Amino acid sequence: MTRGMTALRSPHADLSDDALMALQAEGDGAAAAELAVRHVPRVLSLAQRMLGGDRAEAEDVAQEAMLRLWRAAPGWEPGRARLSTWLWRVAANLSTDRLRRRRQVALDQVPEPEDGAPGVVARLIAADRLAALQAALDALPERQRLAVVLRHIEGSSNPEIAEVLETSVEAVESLTARGLRSLAAALAGRRSEVGFEE
Amino acid sequence: MTQNGFEKTGDDALDAAFAAARAARPQPSAALMAAIRADAAREAAAAPRAARPRPAPARASTRPWAGFWRALGGWPSAGTLAASLVLGIAIGGQQAVPLAGLDILAPASGPLDEAAVADLLPGIDAFLTEG
Numbered sequence: 001m002t003r004g005m006t007a008l009r010s011p012h013a014d015l016s017d018d019a020l021m022a023l024q025a026e027g028d029g030a031a032a033a034e035l036a037v038r039h040v041p042r043v044l045s046l047a048q049r050m051l052g053g054d055r056a057e058a059e060d061v062a063q064e065a066m067l068r069l070w071r072a073a074p075g076w077e078p079g080r081a082r083l084s085t086w087l088w089r090v091a092a093n094l095s096t097d098r099l100r101r102r103r104q105v106a107l108d109q110v111p112e113p114e115d116g117a118p119g120v121v122a123r124l125i126a127a128d129r130l131a132a133l134q135a136a137l138d139a140l141p142e143r144q145r146l147a148v149v150l151r152h153i154e155g156s157s158n159p160e161i162a163e164v165l166e167t168s169v170e171a172v173e174s175l176t177a178r179g180l181r182s183l184a185a186a187l188a189g190r191r192s193e194v195g196f197e198e
Numbered sequence: 199m200t201q202n203g204f205e206k207t208g209d210d211a212l213d214a215a216f217a218a219a220r221a222a223r224p225q226p227s228a229a230l231m232a233a234i235r236a237d238a239a240r241e242a243a244a245a246p247r248a249a250r251p252r253p254a255p256a257r258a259s260t261r262p263w264a265g266f267w268r269a270l271g272g273w274p275s276a277g278t279l280a281a282s283l284v285l286g287i288a289i290g291g292q293q294a295v296p297l298a299g300l301d302i303l304a305p306a307s308g309p310l311d312e313a314a315v316a317d318l319l320p321g322i323d324a325f326l327t328e329g
Contacts, residue, residue, distance in 0.1 A: 024238060024242060025242065025245065026242070027239070027242035027243060028242075029235065029238065029239055032234075032235055032238030032239070032242070033235055033238075035238075036231055036234050036235060036238070037231075040226045040230070040231065040234060041223065041224075041225060041226055042223075044224050044225075044226050044230075045223045045224055048224050049219070055224060058224065059226070059227070059230050062226065062230065062234075063230065063233055063234055063237065066234045066237065066238070067234075067237045067241070070237055070238045070241035070242065071241055073241070073242070073245075074245050126218045126221070126222070129214060129215045129218045130215070130218050130219055130222055132215065133215035133216070133218070133219055151205065152205065152207070152212075152216045153216055153219045153220055153223075155220075180207050180209070180212065183212055183215075184207070184209045184211070184212050187209075187211040187212060187215060188211065
């Protein structure tokens with residue numbers, strides 16, 4: 001649910017994540033709702049990209065990551081960790097665990113584009129690009145994939161990614177650069193399929 | 199270099215694919231959000247009371263004699279100490295009673311002479327003369 005889907009502005013919309021965690025620990029449902037609105041979309045997006053586009057598994061990961069957040073609320077120390085980074089790390093670890101359980105993801109599990117809708121050609125092209133990107137992402141080592149998704153799809157900064165991966169900024173830059181080279185090579189072989197034929 | 203806040207890769211195909219991925223970010227369903235809120239309510243209700251914020255411990259006193267008072271043991275020990283003090287004063291205030299048979303130790307005048315000491319300690323002469 002996005003902010004646009006909420007009929008009314010949350011009474012806690014102006015509070016910090018840390019303040020909302022303290023309220024959640026006291027059982028304030030509105031605080032939990034605000035935290036969910038802020039963070040679930042990006043956690044879900046990250047999990048879906050990490051899990052080969054599997055929506056159902058991504059939702060499981062998002063719910064499990066948020067459950068761990070609720071359990072952490074009573075002992076949450078304000079200022080100690082950025083909540084978004086904490087959640088991304090949990091979601092990344094949960095996704096990695098699932099990937100290790102099912103190593104191979106079939107390409108035919110990538111959602112098919114819907115037919116008959118306006119702009120179907122454009123959507124097909126976009127869907128093909130997404131499918132090609134997802135396939136290329138799936139072929140990357142997990143840490144490269146996570147760094148690339150966080151940097152280029154979720155828009156995170158390198159220091160944030162370094163926190164998630166528990167490594168240095170220089171290591172993140174190296175992971176991202178290697179990931180991009182692999183992705184570029186993979187997409188170059190599929191230019192005609194994804195609408196980049198010149 | 200950034201585009202709409204996102205870094206460009208320098209590869210058109212990659213940049214287009216990333217843009218498509220950003221535009222197609224999945225949105226959580228109402229059912230997922232409801233399940234997540236239900237989890238939050240359940241976890242908050244089940245949180246152990248010990249994990250809830252506890253009353254702050256009594257603020258430490260800054261009075262200089264507070265440490266001494268604690269070292270004494272507080273009010274219970276102070277009561278015992280006071281009772282002992284009163285008893286000691288009462289005993290000490292009683293008029294002294296001379297001990298019978300020791301009058302010789304307190305002659306009416308002048309220090310004890312050697313003869314008196316010799317009577318009290320018959321072996322003292324030998325001890326003193328053997329050097």
